[in-house]
Amino acid sequence: MTQRHPHLLSLEQLRVRIEEGEIDTIIVAFTDMQGRLQGKRLHGQYFLDFVVEQGTEGCNYLLSVDVDMNTVDGYEMSSWDKGYGDMEFALDFDTIRLLTHLPATAMIQCDLVWLDHQPVVQSPRTILKAQLAKAADAGFTALAGTELEFILFDTTYEAAWSSGYQDLTPANQYNIDYSIVGTTRVEPLLRDIRNTMYAAGMNVEGAKGECNFGQHEIGFLYDEALVTADNHAVYKTAAKEIASAHGKALTFMAKYNEREGNSCHIHLSLRNTDGGIAFWDGDARTPTYDRFIAGILATMRDFTLLYAPNINSYKRFAGGSFAPTTVAWGLDNRTCAVRLVGKGPSARLENRVPGGDTNPYLALAAMMAGGLYGIDHELELEPEQTGNAYASDKPKVPTTLREARDAWHGSAIAREVFGDEVVDHYTNMADVELAAFDAAVTDWELRRTFERM
Structure with missing residues (x-):
């Protein structure tokens, strides 16, 4: 541990x-x-x-x-x-x-x-702790890491609000994926966040540029799943506060514009409670690992609401975007919803569905619930997806909050593993967001119809 x-x-x-x-x-x-x-x-x-x-x-x-x-x-x-x-x-x-x-x-x-x-029981931290308790009863401890991206702007939050979040200047004006020059331009802020988070009890790995203009990622070492979720929540709040102190604003929203969205890839593995490796034996995956993956895939559509909780979350799921559209798994294949990486002690699965707006407790609870369901029911893992999953005929990730809401609300598995109180509570959360969005008049509608219709 x-x-x-x-x-x-x-x-x-x-x-x-x-x-x-x-x-x-x-x-x-x-x-x-x-x-x-x-x-x-x-x-x-x-x-x-x-x-x-x-x-x-x-x-x-x-x-x-x-x-x-x-x-x-x-x-x-x-x-x-x-x-x-x-x-x-x-x-x-x-x-x-x-x-x-x-x-x-x-x-x-x-x-x-x-x-x-x-x-x-409706509290996100309690929902995750309930699934971790089930894992402990089955002889497992979960280790997890979350990879959270944000887009940084050369403006204050107050100015961004007053401008209606329009015409904001990103901190970088071009794709800075892995660029040292690009990260150096905003290193005072990145360094401040890294050092503050280390002082707050997090094991900081490092920072790197990403693809969208002004997009960055600060990474943290994996930990026990509850600790990772706690750290994730603190980091999101503190990063905004530190950015504000620097006169800047950053967003974790899943899809800020038509370019690359903010992801939150979640890495997860199990250990036996005696410290042994549950996912690997010798040179191969264990049956436990395969059943765990199979359970996550089998529940992916039903549980997408817990991975992607907002209207905006679903704008991120686009072909060729490095955000998944297909419910499939692959070995080191970034076109799949579930990517397997590592061997031996490092063997883990990466869930690529959640975006930067995900609630870490709910997303990890969904992964644990799905994986444990697969183990309990000895689900068989389907063949690996090779090549481009975007072009495959595999089932698709829900494309709207309404589709995800209906899958969650009607899911017998969700009600079995989370209980009616939790399912109904988060169904209502989705209903509230859908009603608010349906009543809103958007900039898109104004531009298309104010004069021309």
């Missing part, structure tokens, strides 16, 4: 830093449905005197709102009729980290539980 990062703090280390005046602000945060960190800032001494023992709460509407934080109908767990009561932020003291880009600040991530201490 992986070792805890030495920069993560224990509760006692945090206590000392607060009492010595080094830390005066504690961010208590959880990850919401949209993958955003939500929570509150507490004064350090108040945190020690009251919150460590008594906990803290927040309104249960935080898992029942849209992106604009509007209360919406259709959620069973929270409504006006139920009075919008509280839920408890259950502190996970294994997640204490310094945020060196903010003055005298530390963060603790949380689970969400009801006031009777029962888990909020």
Whole structure:
């Protein structure tokens, strides 16, 4: 198993830093449905005197709102009729980290539980922990890494908002994939993000340019799946905050323009709980590995909503774009939804479906649920896809949020492995987004019809 990062703090280390005046602000945060960190800032001494023992709460509407934080109908767990009561932020003291880009600040991530201490099953972190618990019962531990891309602009977030996000100047004006010159131009920001994240308890690998103008990726070493999801959520928030401090703005949205979208390729492997390699034996894949892949493929269409949760997510799935359109697997084949890489201890699968807007907890939960379903049902792995998967006759990844929503809502497998409460909750999330989009008048419509129709 992986070792805890030495920069993560224990509760006692945090206590000392607060009492010595080094830390005066504690961010208590959880990850919401949209993958955003939500929570509150507490004064350090108040945190020690009251919150460590008594906990803290927040309104249960935080898992029942849209992106604009509007209360919406259709959620069973929270409504006006139920009075919008509280839920408890259950502190996970294994997640204490310094945020060196903010003055005298530390963060603790949380689970969400009801006031009777029962888990909020619709919470993304709880959904992932439930699948990891099933894996542990079957004798497995999951290791994962997320590769998250963003596009950087030479503007502030405020100016981008005021311009309607039109005519933004990218930080690089040409394709800088692997370009040292291209990354040097924005190295002050990239370096700041890398070093801040290392100080926050993440194992930083490095940074590289990508294909779209101003597009970059900062990579992190794999870790246990829950740790990776926690780190991913912190990184997305901190990267935006650091960019803002540099007078710049960056976006993780899946498809900002007609060029290459922002991906979030997810690498995943299993270890036996005794530390043994579950996916490899001698010179070949194990039956466990093949069944795990088969399960992910068998559930890919049903679970796409958890990989691609937004209207914009589906604009990324285009032929010849390095974003997958075909539900297939291949050996080191980037045209497939699932790419197998590595041998022996490094053997792992790469899920290429999620984009930069994915919620890491939900995406990893979907991969674990699908893979474990394949193991439990001893699914047979179909033949490898060779050549160009875009041109194959394999099943296709859903092309719209509505198609993914219907597949998820009607999936017997999803209801079996996640439960009706989770399926119905995230169906309603999709319904809310679809209704909002259907009611919106877009720039595309204005340009095509204002004068000419």
